[in-house]
Amino acid sequence: MTDFTAPCEEKIYDDDAAIAAALEHTSIPALMMSMIHMSGDPALMDADIKPGMAFMGEIQGFLSAEQQSEIRQQALNIICAYRDRGCTLPEAPNKSIIHKMMQFIVGDEVAEEYVDMMIEDTSLYGKDERAFTWDKPVSDSDKKEFKVLVIGAGQSGILAGIRLNEAGINYTIVEKNQGIGGTWWENNYPGARVDVANHFYSYSFEPNHDWPEHYSRQPQLAAYFDRCADKYKVKQHIQFETEVISCDYLTEQAQWSVVIRKADGTESTERYHAVISAAGQLNRQKYPDIEGMDSFKGQAFHSSRWDWNLNLKGKRIAVIGTGASAFQLVPEIAKSAGHVTVYQRSPNWMFPNDRYHQSVADGKIWALKHLPYYGRWYRFLHFWMTADKTHALLFSDPNWEHKDRAISEANDFTRIMFTDYLKEQCGNDTALLEKVLPTYPPMGKRTLQDNGSWLGALKRDNVELITHSVSAINATGVTDETGAAIDVDVIVYATGFYASRFLWPMKITGKNGEDLHQQWQDDPKTNLGITTPNFPNFFCVYGPGNNLGHGGSLIFYSECQIRYILECFKTLVENKLKSIECRPEASEAYYQKFTEAADQTVWAHKGMDNWYKNKNGKVVTTSPWRLIDFWRWTKQPELSQFYLD
Ligand code: NAP
Numbered sequence: 001m002t003d004f005t006a007p008c009e010e011k012i013y014d015d016d017a018a019i020a021a022a023l024e025h026t027s028i029p030a031l032m033m034s035m036i037h038m039s040g041d042p043a044l045m046d047a048d049i050k051p052g053m054a055f056m057g058e059i060q061g062f063l064s065a066e067q068q069s070e071i072r073q074q075a076l077n078i079i080c081a082y083r084d085r086g087c088t089l090p091e092a093p094n095k096s097i098i099h100k101m102m103q104f105i106v107g108d109e110v111a112e113e114y115v116d117m118m119i120e121d122t123s124l125y126g127k128d129e130r131a132f133t134w135d136k137p138v139s140d141s142d143k144k145e146f147k148v149l150v151i152g153a154g155q156s157g158i159l160a161g162i163r164l165n166e167a168g169i170n171y172t173i174v175e176k177n178q179g180i181g182g183t184w185w186e187n188n189y190p191g192a193r194v195d196v197a198n199h200f201y202s203y204s205f206e207p208n209h210d211w212p213e214h215y216s217r218q219p220q221l222a223a224y225f226d227r228c229a230d231k232y233k234v235k236q237h238i239q240f241e242t243e244v245i246s247c248d249y250l251t252e253q254a255q256w257s258v259v260i261r262k263a264d265g266t267e268s269t270e271r272y273h274a275v276i277s278a279a280g281q282l283n284r285q286k287y288p289d290i291e292g293m294d295s296f297k298g299q300a301f302h303s304s305r306w307d308w309n310l311n312l313k314g315k316r317i318a319v320i321g322t323g324a325s326a327f328q329l330v331p332e333i334a335k336s337a338g339h340v341t342v343y344q345r346s347p348n349w350m351f352p353n354d355r356y357h358q359s360v361a362d363g364k365i366w367a368l369k370h371l372p373y374y375g376r377w378y379r380f381l382h383f384w385m386t387a388d389k390t391h392a393l394l395f396s397d398p399n400w401e402h403k404d405r406a407i408s409e410a411n412d413f414t415r416i417m418f419t420d421y422l423k424e425q426c427g428n429d430t431a432l433l434e435k436v437l438p439t440y441p442p443m444g445k446r447t448l449q450d451n452g453s454w455l456g457a458l459k460r461d462n463v464e465l466i467t468h469s470v471s472a473i474n475a476t477g478v479t480d481e482t483g484a485a486i487d488v489d490v491i492v493y494a495t496g497f498y499a500s501r502f503l504w505p506m507k508i509t510g511k512n513g514e515d516l517h518q519q520w521q522d523d524p525k526t527n528l529g530i531t532t533p534n535f536p537n538f539f540c541v542y543g544p545g546n547n548l549g550h551g552g553s554l555i556f557y558s559e560c561q562i563r564y565i566l567e568c569f570k571t572l573v574e575n576k577l578k579s580i581e582c583r584p585e586a587s588e589a590y591y592q593k594f595t596e597a598a599d600q601t602v603w604a605h606k607g608m609d610n611w612y613k614n615k616n617g618k619v620v621t622t623s624p625w626r627l628i629d630f631w632r633w634t635k636q637p638e639l640s641q642f643y644l645d
Contacts, residue, residue, distance in 0.1 A: 008368075008369060008370055008371060008372050008373070008374065008375065009209065009369050009370075010369045010370050011083075011086075011087045011370075012079065012082070012083040012087055012370050013083070014083075014366075014370075016076065016080055019076060019079055019080065019083075020072070020076050021363060022362070022363035022364075022366040022367060022370075023072045023075055023076065023079075023363065023367070024072070024363055025361035025362070025363030025364045025367070026072075026075075026363060026364060026367045026371075026374070027059040027060060027364075027378055027381065028051070028060050028061060028063055028067075028068045028071050028072070029051040029054070029059070029060070029061040029063075029104075029105045029106075029107075029377075029381060030059070030105065030367075030374050030375075030377040030378040030381055031071065031072075031075050031367070031371070031374060032044060032045075032051070032071060032075075032104070032105070033101055033104075033105055033373060033374070033377035034075075034367075034371040034372055034373055034374040034377065035071075035074065035075050035078045035079075036093060036097075036101060037089060037092070037093070037372045037373045038078050038079065038081075038082040038089065038090075038371075038372055039078050039081075039082075039090070040089075040090030040091060040093075042093060042097050042100065042101070044074075045100060045101070045104045049063065049067045049070060049071060050104065050107065051063060051104065051105060051106070051107045052107045053106065053107040053108045054105070054106040054107060054108060054381060054384055054385045054389075055385065055389075056351075056352070056385070057197075057351075057353050057354075057355065057385060057386075058385075059355075059378075059381060061105075061107060062107075079371065082372075089372055092124075092125060092126075095115055095119070098115060098118070098119060098124065099112060099115045101377075102114065102115065102118055102380065102384075105377055105380065105381055105384075106380075106381065106384045106385070108384070108389075110384070113628055113632075114628055117627075117628055117631050117632075118380055118383075120204075121204050121379070121380070121383065121556065122204070122373075122376035122377070122379055122380055123204065123205060123376065124373065124376055128204070128205040130204065130205070130559055130563050131163075131166055131205070132163045132166040132167045132563075132566050132570075133166075134167070134570065134574065135570065135574060136574045138573055138574055140168060142573055142576075143167065143168040143169050143170070143573065144168070144169075144170045145170070146169055146170065146273050146274070146569065146572065146573050147170045147171065147172075147271070147272045147273050147274075148160075148164060148169055148170065148171040148172075148272060148273065148274045148275070148276060148569070149171070149172055149173075149174065149244075149247075149256065149258055149270070149272040149274070149275045149276070150164075150171055150172070150173040150174070150275075150276045150278055151173075151174055151244050151275065151276065151277045151278060151279050151506075152173070152174075152175060152176075152182055152277070152278040152279045152280060153173050153175035153177075153180045153181070153182065153229070153238050153240075153278075154180075154181060154182020154183060154184070154185075154225070154278060154280055155181075155182060155184070155203075155225055155554070155555055155558060156182075156278040156280070156541040156542055156554075156558035156561070156562065157173050157175070157182065157276075157278035157541075158173075158180065158225055158228055158229050158232075158234055159203065159278075159555075159558050159559065159562050160173070160276050160278055160541065160562050160565070161173055161229070161232070161234030161237055161238075162203075162228070162232040162234060163562050163563070163566050164566070165232060165233060165234065167566060167569065167570075169569060169573075171237055172237055172238075172239060172270075172272075173234070173237050173238040173239070174238075174239050174242040174243065174244055174260055175238055175239065175240050175241075175242065176241065176242065176243045177240065177241070178240050178241055179222070179226070179240065180222065180225050180226045180229050180235070180238070181221065181222040181225045181226065182225075182278075182280050182283065183280060183282055183283060183304075184218055184221040184222045184225060185222055186283060186304045186305075187218060187303070187304045187325065188218050188219070188222075188306055188308075189218075189303045189304070189306040189325065189328070189329045189492075190306070190329050190332035190333050191217075191328040191329045191330075191331060191332030191333075192217065192218035192325075192328055192329070193213070193215050193216060193217045193218065193221075193328060193357075194215050194216060194221055195215055195324065195356075195448065195449045196215075196386065196551075196552070196553050196554075197214055197215065197355075197382040197386065198211040198213070198214060198215060198216050199211065199214075199368075199375060199378050199379050199382060200379050200382035200383055200386070200553050200556075201553045201555060202224065202555065203228065203555060203559070204555075204556070204559060206228055206231075207368075207375050207376075207379070208224055209365055209368035209369045209375060210365065211360055212359060212360060213357065213358060213359050213360060214355040214356070214358055214360055215355070215356055215357070215449065239260075239262075241262065241263035242260055242261065242262050242263070243260070243261050244258060244259070244260055244506050245259040245260065245261050245267065245506065245507070246258070246259045246506060246507040246508070246509070247259075247275055247506065247507075247508045247509070247538070248509045249509065249510045249511055249535065249536065249537075249538070250271075251511050251512075253271075254273070254536065254537065254578035254579040254645065255271045255272065255273055256271070256272045256273070256274070256275050256537065256538070257269055257270075257271055258270050258271070258272055258275070273537060273572075274537040274538070274539070274569065274572075275537065275538050275539070276539045276540075276541060276562075276565055277503055277506075277538070277539070277540045277541065277543065278541045278542065278558075279503055279506075279542075280542050281497070281499040281500075281502070281542055281547055281621055282497040282499055283304075283497065284497055284498040284501060284504060284505075285302040285304055285305065285493075285497060285498075286495055286496045286497050286498050287302060287493050287495060288320060288321075288470070288493065288495050290320075290470050290471075290472065290473050291471070291472045291473070292472045292473045292474050293473045295473065295474055295475050296473050296474070296475060296476075296477075296491060297475045297476065298476070298488060298489045298490055298491065299489065299490045299491075300490070300491040300492075300493065301491075301492065301493070302492075302493045302494075302495070303321075303325040303326065303329060303492055303493065303494040303495075304325070304497075310490065312333055312336045312337045313336050313337075313338070314337075314338040315337050315338050315489045315490055316337075316338055316339045316341075316486075316487065316488040316489050316490070317333060317337050317338075317339070317340045317341070317488060317489065317490045317491075317492060318340075318341045318342075318343065318477070318478045318486065318488045318490070318491045318492070319333075319340060319341070319342045319343065319491075319492045319494055320343045320470055320478075320491065320492070320493050320494060320495055321343070321344075321345070321493065321494035321495040321496065322342060322343075322344040322345070322346070322347065322348060322494070323348070323445075323446070323494060323495075323496055324446055324448055325494045325496075326342065326492075326494035327348060327350075327448050327450075327454055329492070329494065330342055330454070330457050330458075330463070331453040331454060331456065331457035333492075334457045334460050334462060334463050337462065338462065339462045339463075339464070340457075340462060340463045340464070341463075341464050341466060341478070341486055341488065342458070342463065342464065342465050342466065343466050343468075343469070343470050343478070343480070344435070344465055344466065344467050345469060346438065346440070346445070346609070347435065347436045347437065347438045348438065348445065348446075348447070348448050348454075349415075349418050349438050349442045349443070349444075349445070349447050349448070350418065350421070350422075350447065350448045350449070350450035350454065351418070351447050351448065351449055351450060352421050352450060352451070353449045353450060353451060354451055355451075356449045356450065356451040356453075357451050357453065358451075383552070383553075383556075383627075386551040386552065387550070387551045387552035387553075387556075387626075387627050388551075388552075388626045388627050388628055389551075390443075390550050390551045391550050391551075391626050392410065393408070393410050393411055393414060393442075393443055393550070393602075394443060394549070394550050394601045394602050394603075394624065395407070395408065395600050395601060395602075396408060396600050396601070396602065396605065397409065400412075403605075403606070405439075405441065406441045406442070407441050407602050407605055411441055411442055411443070411602065414442040414443070415441065415442050418442055419437065421450075422436060422437055422455075425452060425455040426455065429459075432455075432458065432459070432465075435465055435467050436455065436458070436465075440605070440607065440608055441602050441605060441608075442602075443549075443550065443602045443603075444602045444603060444605055444608045444610065445603075445608070445609075445610040446549065446610070466480055466484075468480040468481045468482050468484070469481050473491065476488075478491065496611055497611070499547070499611045499612075499621045500522070500611070500613075500614045500615075500620050500621050502520065502524060502540070502543055502544055503516065503517075503540070503543075504517070508535065508538070510532075510534040510535035510536070510538065511534045511535070511536065511581075512534065514534040514535070516532070516535060519532070519534060520532070520544070522614040522615060522616060522618075522620070523614060523616070523618055523620060524543075524544035524545075524620060525587045525588065525590075525591040526540070526543065526544050526545070526582070526587055526590065526591075527582045527586045527587045527590045527641060528546075528561075528564070528590060528630075528633060528634060529543045529544045529545040529546040529561075529623075530543065530546075530561055530564060530565065530634075531568075531580075531581075531582035531587075531642075532582055532587060533581065533582050533583065533584040533586075533587050534581070535581070535582075536579040536580060536581035536643075536645075537572075537579050537580060537581075539561075539565045539568070540561075541558055541561045541562060541565070542554065542557070542558065542561075544620055544621070545594055545598075545619075545620060545621065545622065545623055546561065546623055547612065547621045547622040547623065548622070548623060548627075549601075549603060549612055549622040549623065552627050556627060556631075557623075557627070557630065560630055560631050560634040561634060563634060563635070564634040564635075564636075564637055567636055567637050568580050568637050568642075571637065571639065571644070575644075577644050577645060578645050579643075579644070579645045580637075580642045580643075580644055580645075581642060581643045581645075582641065582642060583641055583642060583643055586638075586641035586642070594624065595618070597624035597625070598618070598619035598622075598624040599618075599619070600624075601619060601624050603619050603622060604617070604618070604619050
């Protein structure tokens with residue numbers, strides 16, 4: 001079982017001065033929530049000092065230094081009293097107080113529909129409400145007889161293992177890499193870090209108070225998932241360096257026959273009652289198609305295949321692409337490379353975030369470990385600012401007249417704000433501004449977190465930004481469309497992934513010999529991105545349409561999907577059924593609903609090019625939903641949407 005039962009980890013033994021020092025580094029709105037838990041007195045919310053509307057990553061509620069200091073003083077008294085009585089808590093606030101607290105901490109109206117979701121996501125009543133439980137008595141042998149294959153040991157595969165362990169169901173995870181983490185295992189290029197705040201980007205039931213940075217680096221992310229796999233006894237179920245080649249559904253037996261290949265090339269065929277693909281969208285490298293690529297005699301690799309034996313010192317490096325990966329690696333390699341030439345096809349909109357590379361202060365770590373529910377509210381604060389709060393910005397306003405620059409008034413406001421941020425950084429360098437200022441609406445591609453490091457790197461003497469497309473590569477270097485050629489030692493292809501080739505290159509054959517890729521073509525029809533007609537007992541996590549483009553944490557999304565899938569397993573095992581299969585009318589209805597919403601988003605806006613769309617320009621990888629909607633839809637499978645056998 002997951003073990004989230006305590007509001008915080010450690011009792012307080014520190015003296016007043018140490019506590020006061022730690023409080024200097026806390027988020028005041030989150031601290032105020034903890035004060036209410038410790039004192040049992042919600043009257044704090046009726047006093048004069050109230051956080052302003054949470055926005056743009058502001059974690060201090062726009063409170064003045066004096067206001068913050070006054071709250072810290074009040075907090076010190078409450079914390080010392082809490083410490084002196086042995087860290088016992090009064091009765092937990094009831095739901096209506098929790099709702100008031102939610103609105104208070106974010107300085108905004110929060111619809112009532114979020115209350116249960118927030119209580120669940122923060123385990124606010126001291127238990128992991130997403131933990132799996134059986135509704136009916138089920139014998140151990142029935143649980144064990146139901147064998148599940150999980151494809152992939154990234155964050156969602158590990159999560160599947162944690163929940164399957166809770167259920168006592170038999171399972172195997174196959175992972176093509178040598179270690180745990182999926183994208184956090186593979187993308188270990190210099191500068192790789194998460195760009196969703198870590199205190200939110202972590203399992204709801206496994207907060208990590210020791211994140212060294214607010215947006216930690218790849219090794220810390222990989223280590224977190226590895227630690228979780230150990231702690232929850234998932235690791236022993238993983239077969240590393242093993243790939244699924246094909247899955248064939250045997251209708252009569254209601255089982256999947258799966259061909260698995262080990263690193264040494266040996267293949268075996270195994271039988272499973274159900275398959276969960278947790279294979280992810282971003283792990284099949286997309287190299288550009290540039291004339292002469294094969295003739296290059298230096299070193300060339302994809303950003304997710306970084307060669308750590310390469311000594312960058314003095315090297316001339318060409319980086320092709322300026323997406324999220326290049327955005328992180330260029331500033332890092334520029335520090336030691338001889339020269340870096342960056343080839344940009346389109347610039348990025350970026351979002352100012354001072355904390356992006358900052359360490360988490362010791363005082364904050366102390367608060368996370370010692371102040372009841374502080375970390376939980378800190379998580380909610382990030383959820384609110386970075387997820388559904390930004391959702392409305394995605395949608396096109398049919399009455400907005402300036403579609404050439406933005407899709408709505410709010411989107412235009414964002415454009416102006418982001419433009420000012422770029423102007424401020426470029427200063428008098430108008431040539432640079434012209435190169436880095438996007439001409440498409442904000443959020444049309446993934447918006448990047450920034451603390452000035454990108455433009456800082458581009459302004460370095462040893463970095464050059466080229467905005468002409470690459471026309472050829474030869475033995476010694478790169479030529480752009482103007483004919484300008486440079487010699488380089490290394491080429492880094494930061495050119496992204498085949499995100500919309502779901503489950504590729506596996507061959508998945510369902511009922512009546514239906515081939516999944518034939519059925520899906522370039523435009524998958526699924527229910528909730530999880531189940532597909534003709535493919536009984538086959539489930540996807542982070543499948544079609546389940547990337548997040550407006551914000552939020554993919555871990556949150558995975559927790560929703562895994563709960564839904566485990567509920568499907570529960571239906572099968574408790575009722576001694578053989579199969580559960582999505583009805584075509586359910587996937588058709590979901591497809592229509594999805595298409596209607598996705599077509600209105602900025603990603604689908606005329607002229608937009610991004611990896612959220614298929615080659616016909618239809619959004620297929622990314623979700624147009626608010627997180628709250630997806631959470632509600634996935635709480636329980638609607639059994640009328642399935643054939644049950
Ligand atoms: P990406 O966003 O798809 O970026 C690929 C880049 O390569 C784009 O700039 C693209 O230009 C350019 N490109 C592609 N083909 C090209 C060609 N033939 N010539 C010149 N340029 C070319 O890939 P990514 O940067 O690897 O990021 C993929 C996703 O991974 C991100 O959107 C994000 O979801 C995730 N990611 C997350 C993090 C994080 O959380 N910290 C970090 C890295 C990646 P165009 O834009 O013009 O197509």
